[in-house]
Amino acid sequence: MSSSASSTAGTLEEQPVNDSALTAIDPEQNAPENATDQVESEAPTRVYLHPEQLAMIQTPEALPIPVLQRSVLRISYVPAIMPGKWFNRWHERFGDRVQLAEVPVREARGLDSLHQDLCLIDPALNSAEETASEAPAEDSVEATEHAPIARKAVPENPFAHMSIVRPDREPASADGEKYHSIRLYEELPVVILPVDHVLTVLDEVPVEELAEEFLLQPASNIPAYEEVSRAWRESAGRIVPEGLTDKETIELVAAGVGLYIVPMSIARFYHRKDLTYRPVAGLDTYPVHLVWPRAPKGEPRSEELEALLQDFIGIVRGRTATSERGSETRQARAERIAAEKAKEKAKARAANARREARDKKRANAKKNGNARQHARQSAKAASARRGKKR
Numbered sequence: 009m010s011s012s013a014s015s016t017a018g019t020l021e022e023q024p025v026n027d028s029a030l031t032a033i034d035p036e037q038n039a040p041e042n043a044t045d046q047v048e049s050e051a052p053t054r055v056y057l058h059p060e061q062l063a064m065i066q067t068p069e070a071l072p073i074p075v076l077q078r079s080v081l082r083i084s085y086v087p088a089i090m091p092g093k094w095f096n097r098w099h100e101r102f103g104d105r106v107q108l109a110e111v112p113v114r115e116a117r118g119l120d121s122l123h124q125d126l127c128l129i130d131p132a133l134n135s136a137e138e139t140a141s142e143a144p145a146e147d148s149v150e151a152t153e154h155a156p157i158a159r160k161a162v163p164e165n166p167f168a169h170m171s172i173v174r175p176d177r178e179p180a181s182a183d184g185e186k187y188h189s190i191r192l193y194e195e196l197p198v199v200i201l202p203v204d205h206v207l208t209v210l211d212e213v214p215v216e217e218l219a220e221e222f223l224l225q226p227a228s229n230i231p232a233y234e235e236v237s238r239a240w241r242e243s244a245g246r247i248v249p250e251g252l253t254d255k256e257t258i259e260l261v262a263a264g265v266g267l268y269i270v271p272m273s274i275a276r277f278y279h280r281k282d283l284t285y286r287p288v289a290g291l292d293t294y295p296v297h298l299v300w301p302r303a304p305k306g307e308p309r310s311e312e313l314e315a316l317l318q319d320f321i322g323i324v325r326g327r328t329a330t331s332e333r334g335s336e337t338r339q340a341r342a343e344r345i346a347a348e349k350a351k352e353k354a355k356a357r358a359a360n361a362r363r364e365a366r367d368k369k370r371a372n373a374k375k376n377g378n379a380r381q382h383a384r385q386s387a388k389a390a391s392a393r394r395g396k397k398r
Contacts, residue, residue: 079109084168088277118173125163195271215290
């Protein structure tokens, strides 16, 4: 999946994943039948991920697992985030030196990806589980159960080194003692509503117009709405559904159950023909942050990884490719190499010009019959050569 496609579009529907797909993923299963001999000889190794790890990915069928295993830097992002411009800049500047993996994760799972260790399951263990599945039912259930994965503060090989998250969905990301955080941009709040709703006549909906509308989210999450709708909510007594994803909640909006306020990018990501959205005046914008864990005291990160993190930070902060800060980019390295080659060519041309002038002078002296001058020129040239050898 290309960076522009994976980071801006994503997958609108979460496909169900069966047990066999969760246990093992074969990168060769979609390979064409007429693959070349070279591809067959260099076929990627089969990668086994823990089911709980794979379930954390939003689009497991599209995730390049072998690339994820080989990548040095991994950046996760939640649905509807649009990090394509930063990923593209990384590939342009450092793609020939450092492979970056783009990791889409499920809603509000950005922080989990930072604390999840990217451990692999031994293929022999997987074979043993398949064999055990043929045993009696009681034994098979026990054999196929997987132990929960421990959540580590800073894993050695994390699922993602940095994550692009929405702090309103993951409040723990605001903990300055545990995480570094950079605000990337703000998102406009919009209300999703059916196309035939009366509020669609407005280009922008004031929050007061929502006072008697049922929102499919806790009122405490939107203080302005909570204040203007308190009396109506107490009289209506309707219960807000819990534990639903954005996609499931938007389906309830389409069914006419209520309205839903989200960042504009989410409304566009889950667009439906029977729904539309309008900006809501009077609400705070939704921030989007780049978050990564702080290194434990006394256990600093390796210099190589820290340099890569700083390089990506420089990209999201708008640092240009020619900046002197950070690692050398592809453009800067190409310019340096071109300058060094030009300098070497200039030196070679100057040396050739001096040699041609000296040879011409000796040839003229010999041609004119001035033996003494010719001998002196030859001795001088020999002395110069001996001096260079020393």
